[in-house]
Amino acid sequence: MKWRYNAGGRVFSSPAIADGRVFFGVPGSEFLVLDTQEGKPQMGSGTEGPINSSPAIVNGVVYFGCDDSWFYAME
DSSP: OOOOOOOSSOOOSOOEEETTEEEEEETTTEEEEEETTTOOEEEEEEOSSOOOSOOEEETTEEEEEOTTSOEEEEO
């Protein structure tokens, strides 16, 4: 095993990986970005609801849906 990350609960979304980063939603209404080398958080973004959808990445923009009724696009 190279590394592991404690997400604080069950993770419902599958990760997306691009540009040396792992993107996924975690319990408690947060979207995280980890580096692929050590699994260390690089950034996060809060939402107003759980993230159960898996992210998609197109042209450097990360897209994901959320249970708060919003669809997000992150650069």
